[in-house]
Amino acid sequence: MARVKVVKKARKDQGKCGRCGEEIKAGMPYRHWSFRYGGTRKRCMKAECFPKMSDLTNNEKLATFYAAVESLESARGGDKDDLASAID
Numbered sequence: 615m616a617r618v619k620v621v622k623k624a625r626k627d628q629g630k631c632g633r634c635g636e637e638i639k640a641g642m643p644y645r646h647w648s649f650r651y652g653g654t655r656k657r658c659m660k661a662e663c664f665p666k667m668s669d670l671t672n673n674e675k676l677a678t679f680y681a682a683v684e685s686l687e688s689a690r691g692g693d694k695d696d697l698a699s700a701i702d
């Protein structure tokens with residue numbers, strides 16, 4: 615899985631955050647990670663733009679698996695019906 619690195623101060627404009635689309639300008643902090651094949655992803659530092667496990671792989675099967683785990687986690691604390699539908 616890709617490892618996320620944090621840059622505290624971008625040396626130059628980094629383009630748009632891959633999630634919210636906000637421009638990451640020179641001097642701003644940002645996160646980035648890259649895949650062996652398939653390039654680099656960049657995100658701003660907002661909490662909602664924190665990369666999920668499914669964002670950190672470009673293996674389609676793994677991404678599907680992680681997305682399922684994430685929906686299970688978001689269903690946790692809900693009632694059992696929620697959990698059952700998340701498993702579906």
Ligand SMILES: [Zn+2]
Nearest residue numbers: 631634658663
């Ligand atoms: Zn963002």
